[in-house]
Amino acid sequence: MEEISVFCPATIANISCGFDVLGVALESVGDEMVLRKTNTSGIKISRITGQDLPLETEKNVAGVAAQAFLQKADFKGGFEIEIHKKIKPGSGIGSSAASSAGAVWGMNELLGRPFSNLELVEFAMQGEKLASDVPHADNVAPALFGGFALVRSYEPLDVISIPSPSMLYATIIHPQIEVKTSDSRKILRHTVQLKTAIKQWGNLGGLVAGLFKEDYDLIQRSLHDHIVEPIRSILIPEFDELKVESLNTGALGVGISGSGPSVFALSKGEETAKKVAKQMEEVYAGVGVDFDIHVSGINLDGCKKI
Amino acid sequence: MEEISVFCPATIANISCGFDVLGVALESVGDEMVLRKTNTSGIKISRITGQDLPLETEKNVAGVAAQAFLQKADFKGGFEIEIHKKIKPGSGIGSSAASSAGAVWGMNELLGRPFSNLELVEFAMQGEKLASDVPHADNVAPALFGGFALVRSYEPLDVISIPSPSMLYATIIHPQIEVKTSDSRKILRHTVQLKTAIKQWGNLGGLVAGLFKEDYDLIQRSLHDHIVEPIRSILIPEFDELKVESLNTGALGVGISGSGPSVFALSKGEETAKKVAKQMEEVYAGVGVDFDIHVSGINLDGCKKI
Structure with a gap:
């Protein structure tokens, strides 16, 4: 070849x-x-x-x-x-x-x-x-x-x-503002409370178990970030609103994608992921920031030949 | 009944x-x-x-x-x-x-x-x-x-x-010294470095995945505690020696059981677990502290009727 x-x-x-x-x-x-x-x-x-x-x-x-x-x-x-x-x-x-x-x-x-x-x-x-x-x-x-x-x-x-459970879909909104990875690293604290770290690894253990078991409820219960999201989310316009409304629409969990500014939601089923997209769009309609929204299944192969 | x-x-x-x-x-x-x-x-x-x-x-x-x-x-x-x-x-x-x-x-x-x-x-x-x-x-x-x-x-x-992977066995040595749970909690630091916490939850994710996959190598690579063990192990006589010798004998990992003073090793197969027990016994032979050693499979049922 x-x-x-x-x-x-x-x-x-x-x-x-x-x-x-x-x-x-x-x-x-x-x-x-x-x-x-x-x-x-x-x-x-x-x-x-x-x-x-x-x-x-x-x-x-x-x-x-x-x-x-x-x-x-x-x-x-x-x-x-x-x-x-x-x-x-x-x-x-x-x-x-x-x-x-x-x-x-x-x-x-x-x-x-x-x-x-x-x-x-x-x-x-x-x-x-x-x-x-x-x-x-x-x-x-x-x-x-x-x-x-x-x-x-x-x-x-x-x-x-x-x-990856077969019915998992992602919704991603990309607010077109610039958040540099280096900046979003700088605002993180270098130390965390032990009790908060324990919560985080309990949830990661739960999330990994939920993915293996295809247990969407467990995935939902585990999709929390008590450490980074509370700090970094201040850089993202309307993060809290996006999160609350997406969860109300049925998303399993919502978080910051990478170091932002994109926000992702994971949902069970494409239909819910699309509803979440519509809801995110409504939240951002009046914000005055341009944005893209994607709905996608999970890629199981990684890079592939086309 | x-x-x-x-x-x-x-x-x-x-x-x-x-x-x-x-x-x-x-x-x-x-x-x-x-x-x-x-x-x-x-x-x-x-x-x-x-x-x-x-x-x-x-x-x-x-x-x-x-x-x-x-x-x-x-x-x-x-x-x-x-x-x-x-x-x-x-x-x-x-x-x-x-x-x-x-x-x-x-x-x-x-x-x-x-x-x-x-x-x-x-x-x-x-x-x-x-x-x-x-x-x-x-x-x-x-x-x-x-x-x-x-x-x-x-x-x-x-x-x-x-x-629980079917070939997993535990070896536990109980040095008969008193370590109060409340004391072993007191010596822990209330904060941890974020980068250390990240290592810990990476390992917990790996351990949970290893248990699901029955991947003993992954279990071995994941059985680390970068946060609590370095502090609490100072309360346990010859902890480092127990750990090094047990790992050299083939244990997948070694750690503090609960808040101590018992030290556990997990091994693949009962034979290795027994060799680890023998090795732990040798380490403790000259220490001048009484001890018990147990070798046990994993109980899959919890409490049960006898």
């Missing part, structure tokens, strides 16, 4: 009680990329559509991830990359992660899969490092593994696939 | 990363109790063997739990309780929880099961409150539900059964 077209899923990281460790891939929101083998060595980004992003390899997240891959690959040639952005940068649904993951996934396919998914996560994390100074994995891991991915540990990197 | 004899399992609470939320019931270590319906109302503790414990209902954990049960039960009569202690009080393997859980479980059987397991946990917690001032549930919940039990939340109380 000399060329591959790739769908690179958007992802929700920081799923409530799973702050910094749990992300999920989306089925119907994502970027597209084309990767081509070249005879000349190195990475060349030949085309970007949909967004104004740098073509220089070392300034582009996909380029940096691709270089990390190429350094470890037993391959004398290079790759040409086209990026067709559908996910808006800064949306909080893993825009940079999709490009980083898509690049290394596509290259791995073209070379006959020399690397494991876990190794691909390590390469893609280099792109994340460029995007936010921190080489976090909770977007690139679900983008590559699909479904829910738990980043149990960074040293060594350990990613665990968690099953 | 007018009378029932009950096996009340010992339990390990605070399973490493599951501090305050995750406990497990043991198959071959536990108390025995006999419960009898009486025509006179109220609870009478008629006999206690194996330990010198108060017969007065309101001073005995089983008595207090039984009274909490009786207050809510639609029953005009009362109960007589015999307690045959095999678990040493203060051992850190749920001695008080076994008595509290056994009392309410047996009474519930005698009355035709008017209460759910979750309601029984609430009654038994009153016994725990007498024992340690804090009405914690992470011993009584596994004692009643069997297997691994996650206390996701206290308000409202929410207990989740987590599957």
